[in-house]
Amino acid sequence: MRESSGTGHSSIDALAKRVDGVEEGLLTCVHCGFCLPACPTYRELGDEADSPRGRLHLMRAVAEGRLDPAGDAFQTHIDRCLGCRACEPVCPSSVPYGSLLESARQVARAARPARQRTAGPVVETMLRVFRSPMVLRASLAAARLARGLGLPRLARRLAPSGPNGRAARFAAAMLEASGGRRTSRGARDVTTSQTPTAPPLASTTPRAARAGGPRVALLPGCVQGGLFSRVVDASERVLKRNGCSVVRLRAGGCCGALHAHAGDHDGSLALARARIGEVERLGVDVVATDAAGCGAAMKEYGEWFANDPAWAERAAVFSDRVRDVTEVLADLGPMPGAELRGSVAYDPPCHLRHAQRADDATEVVLAAIPGLQVRMVSDPDACCGGAGIYGMTHPELGGAIGERKVSEVRATGAPCVATGNPGCMMQIGAGLILAGSKMDVVHPVELLDESYRLLDTTDGSP
């Protein structure tokens, strides 16, 4: 069993302390079961072991020495959790399930026999690739090339049947979805609104950037920056228009969320240190990201390093400054844009709604677009099944969960759906493609960006 570098998080003892609640005060699970209906895997499978309460029970059993962490039960059920954290808002005792899960993943990873120390070749490769910005950028560039050449569609058709084929087909669809349907044609198509025939309502605030906004470091992240740079571009423009001075960091810097979720403790900490160092030199007020998963992880850096005297303060300072782009805009009060008549479905990412509890900001941002009808999906608390690469590691379960979300999204009747996380965009997008739907998937800031662009265009100024 490996001890990590001094934080004690990866040891079973640390897990024991966390679960016992000594470290967290008196917050413990009282077995009430309120988390069960909120859990996507429990909803699909009906097995207590695939519920948050059941997983906590397994963690406690490991901490008490009653259960072998290397055994199939612990490994399977801890692995099967999506990490969506929908259980946290409904828990009366405020059990910190998300961070307990990360500890459990570390224990699970460490406990696997040496020859099986990997979580499967795909995951291990990804973890290694994401540790190196250069390799990551290269890989994502290759992915973009493949995408541009239409290879995903080909791969879909050629993929064999059976579970591996299904996983491959889904992965291909995810890559295809990341390209967006009508990337360059803009919101006019996306929301199927007519071109406004009248000039937009005159706005009383000048169209030029406001003055005096905060200094923002915009982290493009790994997948977001690599496959969704158009979204980061939109974020940058929108922030600037609202008065921020933006320093955009180079793409390829992973926040470590993937590693934390996979239980690669060392990997996650190393990446966190890199991000913290990178930003510290810039002297910014806000660290912004438009990827909800990254925002959630970075807001928790303070916790990751709580027991590390060298980094505790630096991490806490960093985490305090992290905001989702929509939060920054909502705090400033976004400038209104041009009218976009039409409707968009909205599905909040789990890491924005449950983990960060910051999804109100998105509604404020979308409200700055006149004429846009926002249709919330019928079950906004439910995960789309994205959960990083869950769709590839758990094709059947991820597929079933994803199908539910896709049918809810389609049921809104809107021509496109907005969500604020790249993983979700790919998961929902892939599901839509495989279901033969023409719905487009966008990030909320893209809509605001387009609304601003329309404002500029129709008024004649460049």
Added chain:
Amino acid sequence: MTSSAHPAAPASPPPRPMDILSPDLARRLRDIVGDGAVVSDPERLLVYETDALGRFHQTPLAVVLPSDTAEAAAVVEAVHEAGLAIVPRGAGTGLSGGAVAAPGSVMLGTARMNRILSFDPDRRRARVQAGVRNSQLAALVRPHGLVYAPDPSSQAACTLGGNVAENSGGPHCLKYGVTRRYVQGLTLIDGAGRIVELGGANRPRGDAPDLLGPIIGSEGCFGLVTEIELGLVPETEGVRTLLGLFETTAEAGEAVTAIISDGLLPAALEIVDRHTISAVEASPFRAGYPTGVGAALVVEFDGNEFELDADADRAEAHCLRAGATEVRRATDDAERLRLWQGRKKAFGTMGRLAPDLMVQDATVPRSVLPEVLRGIDQIAARHELRIANVFHAGDGNLHPNILYDRRDAEVTERVEKAAGEIMKLCVDAGGTITGEHGVGMDKRDYVRLIAGPAERQAMAAVRDAFDPELRWNPGKVLPDEEPVATGSGDMGAPAGASTSGFTPPPSVTGIEVNPPDLSVRAPGDVPWGDVQSAMAADGQWSPIAAARPDLSTAEALHRGLGPLEAMWGPIRESVLGATVIPPDGGRLHLGGRVVKNVAGFDLLGLFVGEGALGRVEEVTLRAYPMPEVMEVLRWLPCDDRSALPGWPHPQVVTADGHAVLLCGTVAWVRHERARLVDLRGTPARHDTGVDALRAFVAAFELDEPFGRAQVERDGAPTVADESGILADVRPGADGDEGGRFAEVVASMRGARWAWDPTLRRGRLSTRPAATGAAPSTPSDSEAGHGTSAPERWSELAEAMAREGGGVAILRGPEGVRRAVRRATHSVDSSASATEAIARRVVAVFGDTLGPTTTSDGEDGP
């Protein structure tokens, strides 16, 4: 009764070598439900070892998750053949250890039986699988303006099957009643693994007692409920929620007594004490309850908008008079929901206050609430313990949860003493040991406080009637009895039994009305009319309907409520307790004096209603505030096209509260095809109902004169002469049942009939042969189609059974009964299973049902 997450938490005993699921059985189970639906790995089974109470731990041999009744029955068969017991489990949210495995048992989980099978908004009912969550049903029906009323705090997670097993309540059961009021039918897998349908006219025979009643609250010991038919209520027009702040819980209790004594019936009355408030306010569910107060009282009224403010004002006055420092009103929906969120999540937030919690669930009569609360404070002070009290004050159902740390052995000892003292205090005050959590494993020994040896033996015997081989959920509810030294075989106390601790209540000599407790006690032999007058003198009323006020109270209890059942539930709901004399003698003290009572198996239903056994020596009845106006309206529809149009739009009228709901409680219609509507309530409410009814009549162009009716108060069809045949007819579920019933009526020339659209039941009474007043006998049946001819009824019974309905002969010659039974059995095999159970239940008390047919299967004549 502890809830804890401590590393030293009790663990399941290690499995013995033979406690491994045999590969044959494992394979067979997997063949039935699929690979993913059988859990047999001991490591995975760990998560099933306990429930929400967390005090008892035992892993089962396996967990099986069937998807429907058929799979469940096949699973049960397989497990029975292997000689193993089965423990049902819903969502594992129980607080009495009821869903904890017995050693060497197989657990059957209902998590995959989570489909809502049918939903009829017009008739306000739904049929669900047992694994459907309470709030899942509530969410489905809400957009239709309907509510599923029982709302336990765990409703987000708990299953309806679990609600049936525990007869769950919730804050709104004060006004709306507990689960039993809403169960109209269910499917049960009995001890022999047979599928049994109960409810409506699915009574095996008219001379058998109600079996549905005892199953509700039987904690999974009588069999597995797989499907349930549930009634729904319309959402009211408005709601008002108040928060009264007090310095002590006792003062809050006094306010509660005052509110009820004044004739108000809020939808909910809940009290939370200072410890609970501090826990809730420290959680994400903070409700804006101010800290620093001793107790908070939540009062909620629902009903018609025009009357809510007056009710709220009266309640506010009572709070202030009882010493409230402040009374707030929720100004909008968001505030109201936040108040309730704080109450419903309260139990969960207590984890913040201490590592361990001794959960209690006692119920006392409302009138003694203040003194019991003071007593509990004294016990807490004496043992130097903190108690967090959160409870359903309106029902007198308390949860004085003791906070402590199990690691401290000395404190633990004090806690266990205090818990016992609190229990005894509540029972001595006229209460009972559990109001809603059930007995399970946790309170088995306390059952001795409220049931003597005879009662416990009767409960065990009735359980055996459902499950002779104790296959279902063994080791729950009833305490172990010491072995009987002599083979007396009767309901005598086991020889050498220690003092049971049960003190029968003192007999009542006259009528005792108890307004603050909303109850009345009376001997069985006094005229029912006298009881009604005594209650009326105190402004109270009981919905038990009797044809004639000169009937004795005991005889009145043999009736049903007729149409009022749709509002007030079956007659069992109106009875709190009774002393009964079973057919073979002896005396049983059943139930108690409190409104919420789930202590032990509920046998009261066997002794009231049609087919009741024995006789009632004295009874404690539930009372309601007397409505100011009670009236039955009638009109005649003008066309014959549809003899029974029913009520197509459930929103036509929203009378509520004391007024009988329209749309379906309209009840029994006389042979001249008049429509009757029973309206009760305040004058304003009454007028609203009349106006809405007028509008309805006009909208459907029913243009006959519409006016007040001179109809007997109860509305149930009387039969002037006691001869002739009286039968319940329930047409099958497809198509227009009212229309179908009309066809039946048309074919029974001269029959008097009544139809209840909500309960989907028709009642027929046919006179004896027109040639004479003498009742038909099989020997002089008319050729072919006389309404007394057994052949006629046989045809009818078969036709109804084929479409999933039934005929139950309530009164009639043996020839007709036999014909109906034979016809029903020929179609419906569940009827024989039900009849076998009924026969055994009745035999427990020394009675028998009439001669049987030859096709009964296991039981002969």
